[in-house]
Amino acid sequence: MREFLLGNEAIARGAWEAGVKFVSGYPGTPSTEIIETLATRFPETNPRWSANEKVAFEEGMGAAIGGLRVLVTMKHVGLNVAADAFMVFPYSGTNGGFVVISADDPGMHSSQNEQDNRYLARVGKVPVLEPSDAQECHDFIIAGLELSEQFKSPVMLRTTTRIAHHKGLVEVGERKEVEQKEFVRDAKRFSVPIYRLARRPEVEKTLNALMDYAETCPFNRVEHSDNKSIGVVTSGITYQYVKEVMPEAGVLRLGMTFPLPAKLLREFCSAYQTVYVIEEGEPFIEEYMRNLGITNIKGKEIFGVIGEYSPGRLQNALALGDPPEPYTEGVNLIPRPPMMCVGCGHRTVFAALKQLKVTVSGDIGCYTMGALPPYEAEHTTFCMGASIGVAVGLEQAGHEDTVAVIGDSTFIHAGIPPLIDAVYNKSHLTLVILDNSATGMTGSQQNPASGKNVFGQEAPKLDLESFCRAMGVGSVEVVDTWHRKEIVNTLRRAIAYKGPSVVIARGACQQLPEMKKRNVISFIVEEELCTQCDACFKVWCPAITRTDQNYPVIAANECTSCTVCAQVCPTDAIKLAEAFA
Numbered sequence: 191m192r193e194f195l196l197g198n199e200a201i202a203r204g205a206w207e208a209g210v211k212f213v214s215g216y217p218g219t220p221s222t223e224i225i226e227t228l229a230t231r232f233p234e235t236n237p238r239w240s241a242n243e244k245v246a247f248e249e250g251m252g253a254a255i256g257g258l259r260v261l262v263t264m265k266h267v268g269l270n271v272a273a274d275a276f277m278v279f280p281y282s283g284t285n286g287g288f289v290v291i292s293a294d295d296p297g298m299h300s301s302q303n304e305q306d307n308r309y310l311a312r313v314g315k316v317p318v319l320e321p322s323d324a325q326e327c328h329d330f331i332i333a334g335l336e337l338s339e340q341f342k343s344p345v346m347l348r349t350t351t352r353i354a355h356h357k358g359l360v361e362v363g364e365r366k367e368v369e370q371k372e373f374v375r376d377a378k379r380f381s382v383p384i385y386r387l388a389r390r391p392e393v394e395k396t397l398n399a400l401m402d403y404a405e406t407c408p409f410n411r412v413e414h415s416d417n418k419s420i421g422v423v424t425s426g427i428t429y430q431y432v433k434e435v436m437p438e439a440g441v442l443r444l445g446m447t448f449p450l451p452a453k454l455l456r457e458f459c460s461a462y463q464t465v466y467v468i469e470e471g472e473p474f475i476e477e478y479m480r481n482l483g484i485t486n487i488k489g490k491e492i493f494g495v496i497g498e499y500s501p502g503r504l505q506n507a508l509a510l511g512d513p514p515e516p517y518t519e520g521v522n523l524i525p526r527p528p529m530m531c532v533g534c535g536h537r538t539v540f541a542a543l544k545q546l547k548v549t550v551s552g553d554i555g556c557y558t559m560g561a562l563p564p565y566e567a568e569h570t571t572f573c574m575g576a577s578i579g580v581a582v583g584l585e586q587a588g589h590e591d592t593v594a595v596i597g598d599s600t601f602i603h604a605g606i607p608p609l610i611d612a613v614y615n616k617s618h619l620t621l622v623i624l625d626n627s628a629t630g631m632t633g634s635q636q637n638p639a640s641g642k643n644v645f646g647q648e649a650p651k652l653d654l655e656s657f658c659r660a661m662g663v664g665s666v667e668v669v670d671t672w673h674r675k676e677i678v679n680t681l682r683r684a685i686a687y688k689g690p691s692v693v694i695a696r697g698a699c700q701q702l703p704e705m706k707k708r709n710v711i712s713f714i715v716e717e718e719l720c721t722q723c724d725a726c727f728k729v730w731c732p733a734i735t736r737t738d739q740n741y742p743v744i745a746a747n748e749c750t751s752c753t754v755c756a757q758v759c760p761t762d763a764i765k766l767a768e769a770f771a
């Protein structure tokens with residue numbers, strides 16, 4: 191049977207078929223749909239959202255040494271957070287099959303950096319599989335779990351945005367129940383550094399065995415051509431681009447990109463006059479080939495390291511004629527900058543921060559858009575949780591007017607240790623926690639502050655205010671995020687407080703299913719009262735546009751009834767539609 195699946199859905203399906211019994215992860219584009227698919231279609235795999243990627247990895251590691259087949263999912267930068275565990279796991283090795291998804295994002299469609307995680311895998315000595323289509327997403331997860339059990343090693347499955355988010359036909363199968371492996375308490379294998387030293391040679395032994403395996407690995411496929419002038423070494427989605435742009439070329443498609451097959455690469459390259467190494471991201475394969483002494487290769491000097499590849503980019507780089515125009519018939523996309531949703535509660539906070547003219551140390555979430563026009567009221571954004579540490583550092587550098595802003599999910603993910611640190615080191619930090627009960631930016635997933643689990647069922651809800659007080663924060667205030675004036679006044683008090691203070695701006699994400707299902711009574715503009723002062727436009731709500739007569743008009747089907755435009759109207763011309771019924 192075949193199904194038309196997203197790359198991520200194919201991974202989920204493959205994990206289910208392979209008998210996976212534990213899945214953990216933290217949302218991050220482009221990996222998120224894997225756990226969402228498992229939760230909706232394959233709950234037998236026991237999926238969950240963890241507090242962050244390190245926790246997810248460690249839970250997965252425990253389940254795998256406990257004998258289960260395990261999948262752990264995250265985006266590329268998530269592996270930085272999990273790296274502590276990732277680097278040490280190969281020393282003990284696993285019992286049940288363990289695959290970690292690293293969803294890389296060349297082109298930074300939704301990420302804070304470009305990062306090629308094959309390098310992290312090489313540092314950790316963890317084998318890497320790279321699928322080139324949805325079918326392989328499905329097949330490689332099954333093969334990866336088997337490989338992991340065969341070599342007792344964790345395995346990385348590296349996807350990229352196009353692989354994770356393209357759709358293809360996938361031959362699917364049934365679920366296979368796999369017997370749980372035995373966990374034997376063994377400190378010499380799983381514990382202290384003094385024993386771990388004895389494990390060190392095991393890591394090299396496994397790596398050497400994997401290097402031998404790479405030479406005959408069925409995922410490394412040679413497609414020879416009779417024309418021996420041009421060969422291509424490639425992996426992942428770029429394989430598809432190569433087939434489109436250079437159908438006549440001989441191809442070595444590497445499905446396993448760490449460890450790399452030295453003999454196979456040498457053999458392949460000796461058969462062609464010139465070999466192009468076409469890989470998105472860093473010159474990972476290319477550098478290896480150059481280190482082998484292979485000289486007839488061309489790579490990054492032609493194709494570049496920055497951004498995504500595409501058939502057109504390859505065509506340009508190889509001077510193979512103009513790339514075809516993108517297919518746009520019947521498509522009328524209006525360009526627009528990223529913006530907060532209609533009714534998003536973050537708006538009032540950024541309006542207030544702009545008004546207060548403070549330095550804002552931001553974080554990773556929908557509120558990164560506070561850095562963009564019209565607010566331009568977020569001045570730093572680095573990585574998850576950094577808002578607090580950076581604010582403490584700026585304070586030390588004399589910028590005492592700094593306010594840190596973080597979302598509920600990011601606070602739980604990486605904001606707790608720096609807040610404890612700020613209290614401990616007697617900072618005067620002011621922190622705003624934007625509590626919208628969701629991990630909004632990645633699609634409003636559940637988190638420990640939302641009171642729901644991955645299935646949407648009730649779960650223990652983290653009480654953020656008690657928690658901050660327990661950490662020793664002297665001033666903790668909770669404010670309705672849609673209450674403009676209260677937000678400004680509460681922020682003023684928090685900034686004036688001599689000691690660490692937290693403002694929790696609370697209001698549910700408009701994209702949560704329960705918010706979307708509400709019966710909303712929209713606001714409308716009573717033109718007789720409107721003086722066209724344009725104050726309501728300064729709310730920057732995408733639901734407010736203009737009539738031909740220059741009056742504001744609110745799209746009834748978009749209005750979330752957040753009330754903010756009505757709060758700013760000086761003539762009370764904005765009213766609930768029911769007032770006119």
Ligand SMILES: Cc1ncc(C[n+]2csc(CCOP(=O)(O)OP(=O)(O)O)c2C)c(N)n1
Binds near residue numbers: 265554596599
């Ligand atoms: C280390 C890392 N993990 C995951 C992500 C993906 N990601 C981007 S924003 C975000 C969380 C957003 O949730 P929250 O902080 O609650 O803010 P909201 O978007 O709801 O405003 C996540 C998980 C990331 N960028 N970096």
